[in-house]
Amino acid sequence: MTELVPVFDGHNDTLLKLEIAARLGRPLxxxxxxxxxxxxxxxxRKGGFAGGFFAMFTPSRLDRFGVDFDYDDPSNFDPISQSEALNFTLAMFARMRRLERELPEDLAICEHAADVRSAIGRNRIAMIPHIEGAECIDTELNALExxxxxxxxxxxxxxxxDNAFGHGAPMEAQPQLDPGQGLTDAGFELVRECDRLGILVDLSHLTEAGFWDVASTTNKPLxxxxxxAHAVSPSGRNLTDRQLSAVAxxxxxVGLNFHVGFLRADCKQCRDTPVAQMIRHLDHMIGILGENGVALGSDFDGCLLPREIGGVAGLPILVAAMRDAGFGDALIDKICHENWLSALEKSVPIPAA
Structure with missing residues (x-):
């Protein structure tokens, strides 16, 4: 049996799905x-999942998100208050802490790349706390501290x-990407403060204008x-070659998103999307970003996955497809975990003793 390749993943919404299920009276x-x-x-364990960025996102409504999400229903994009978002975010932070306490031999909350390497070495799944959408943060940035x-x-x-800090990219097809609106004054200040504190700033979901605003402000890698890749799947959520070049x-x-609507050339929500389409994105992104600039960002528990992948246990299928496409072991290791750990080392330094 082929040994599993450890995967440290750029994004999942598992905490959100657990929180929503509990609030709806259907705990998981x-x-x-x-x-x-x-x-x-x-x-x-079956898929070789070694950890990742565990997202905390506050949905506009609980009854549909992550279960039967309708991208065409505007109520799923309604704004929410800072106090509501902060309360929901704190509940997910607490849920993550309780999970670690309940499963100390299996889970470890980590803050730096060294913590992640240590957790993986002890066979713990490494969890880096991530917030998706800064609605929970006040414009004075007290909550950020x-x-x-x-x-x-x-x-x-x-x-x-949209929120107080910037504007979100649409999820539908946009063959000619609309740059949209960029960061607000508060958004620029939030980026600068994240740099100071050592918080990685994630560009996913930002408009193109917001992307360039962050690029002109941060002193950290993008x-x-x-x-x-927008050139492979023209969704408004994907990055143009010019943006990929700036990241490089x-x-x-950049972490490969597994959502079928962001993989397919027609942007359709269809589970019968072949894993070969994921390889097309990886090939295109490697061509621009190089071998050190591409990773995985599955969006597990927050998206519609290709049927062949199915869930985290399907990660070895993607790894096998990479091998079949001629990716060597060193490149696969970079894509599956090393490039994220390197990004953490650059953007989230270990504080001086």
Missing amino acids: TFAQANATLDIDLPAA VLHAAGLRSLGLVWSR IATHSN ESGGV
């Missing part, structure tokens, strides 16, 4: 196999809805945790 158990979850502990102290090390300024010039990383 992460420690046991569960068909409702893309990531549960047995499936993670507290969340950083709680372990926040990665922040997506927006989800695909990072998109779960985005694909900064020494940054």
Whole structure:
């Protein structure tokens, strides 16, 4: 049997799915196999999942998100208040902490690349706290200080809805990418403060205008945790070759999103999307970003996955497809974990003793 390649993944929404299920009175158990979850502990072990950025996102409504999400329903993109988002985010932080306490031999919350390497070495799944959409942060950035102290090390300024800091990219097809609106004054200040604190700034979900605003402001490598190549799939959520080139010039990383609508040339929501389409994106991105600039950003538990992948246990299928496409072991290791760890080392330094 081929040895599993450890995968450190750029994005999942598993905490969100657990939180929503509990609030709807249908709690899920992460420690046991569960068909409702893309990531549960047995499936993670089967697929070689070594950890990743565990996202905390506050949905506009609970009854549909992650279960039967309708991208055409505007109520799923309604704005939410800062207090509501902060309360929801704190609940997910607490859920993550409780999971670690309940499963100390299986999970480890990490803040730096060294923590991740240590956790993987001890056969623990490494969890880096990530917030997707900064609605929970006030414009005075007081909440940012507290969340950083709680372990926040990665922040997506927006989800695909506008907030006080910037504007979200649409999820539908956009053959000619609309640059949209960029960061607000508060958004520029948030980027600068994240740089100071050592919080990775995630460009996924930002408009193109917002992307360039971050690029002109940050002094860290550009990072998109779960985005694909617009030249291969013309979704408004994907990155143009010019954007990919900017990430490459900064020494940054882009994580391949597994969502079928961001993989396909027609942007359709179709599970019968071949794994070969994922390889097309990887090939295209490697051609621009180089071997050190491409990783995985699955969006497990937050997207519609290719049927062949199915969930985290299907990661070896993607690894096998990479091998069949001529990717060598060293490149596969970079894509599957090393490039994210390198990005963490550059953007989230270990504090001086």
